Amino acid sequence: xxxxxxxxxxxxLAAGRSMTLRCTQDMxxxxxxxxxxxxxxxxxxxxYSNTAGTTGKGEVPDGYSxxxxxxxxxxxxxxxxxxxxxxxxxxxxxxxxxxxxxxGQGTRLTVV
Amino acid sequence: RKExxxxxxxxxxxxxxxxxxxxxxxxxxxxSFFWYRQDCRKEPKLLMSVxxxxxxxxxxxxxxxxxxxxISLLIRxxxxxxxxxxxxxxxxxxxxxxxxxxxxxxxTILTVHP
Numbered sequence: 218x219x220x221x222x223x224x225x226x227x228x229x230l231a232a233g234r235s236m237t238l239r240c241t242q243d244m245x246x247x248x249x250x251x252x253x254x255x256x257x258x259x260x261x262x263x264x265y266s267n268t269a270g271t272t273g274k275g276e277v278p279d280g281y282s283x284x285x286x287x288x289x290x291x292x293x294x295x296x297x298x299x300x301x302x303x304x305x306x307x308x309x310x311x312x313x314x315x316x317x318x319x320x321g322q323g324t325r326l327t328v329v
Numbered sequence: 330r331k332e333x334x335x336x337x338x339x340x341x342x343x344x345x346x347x348x349x350x351x352x353x354x355x356x357x358x359x360x361s362f363f364w365y366r367q368d369c370r371k372e373p374k375l376l377m378s379v380x381x382x383x384x385x386x387x388x389x390x391x392x393x394x395x396x397x398x399x400i401s402l403l404i405r406x407x408x409x410x411x412x413x414x415x416x417x418x419x420x421x422x423x424x425x426x427x428x429x430x431x432x433x434x435x436x437t438i439l440t441v442h443p
Contacts, residue, residue, distance in 0.1 A: 250431060257337075259435030260373070260416070275430065307372055309431070317363075318418075318431055320372035 223321035240308030352417030
């Protein structure tokens with residue numbers, strides 16, 4: 218079914234390595250988001266994009282970068298992974314501010 | 330102070346019970362409000378939007394109090410399948426300049442037991 222897809226589902230990454238988490242949606246939503254979810258801290262916004270070609274920083278952007286070259290794709294890159302980036306990462310999209318956000322199934326990342 | 334705060338619980342209730350969750354938000358300019366549900370190791374999914382006049386969807390009732398800056402979720406006649414984490418979500422939408430900032434509370438864990 219249509220929706221939002223993340224890849225990979227899970228990954229173990231050595232500290233210091235780089236990695237890109239992929240996110241693709243086929244709903245033509247303008248807004249896309251990256252969150253990380255950690256026990257006791259809930260979902261925290263890393264970066265967001267209101268429309269293709271624009272991005273913005275969320276609550277916890279350090280160590281992460283994003284790009285929005287087109288409407289469908291919103292990859293998240295860790296340039297040099299650290300153990301504190303071990304988390305579950307969710308990508309989401311929405312048509313607008315007052316509408317439902319749809320989430321991908323998440324990527325479980327472990328940095329060792 | 331966090332932008333969105335919830336009582337993390339956990340709430341343990343028997344089937345058939347009524348349970349209520351509250352959530353407070355700090356930004357008075359916030360425009361959109363939602364309750365999401367998240368099952369264990371799954372992605373969050375929209376439960377219901379919250380409107381100024383309050384709204385109901387079956388056993389679920391959501392209310393918004395702008396003056397006190399809180400929203401609530403009431404679940405009546407709890408079912409075993411209601412066991413999940415309930416996430417309060419607030420979106421600031423000031424003329425579209427920051428509509429990308431869906432902000433989540435840390436979630437309230439609900440367990441419904443037989």
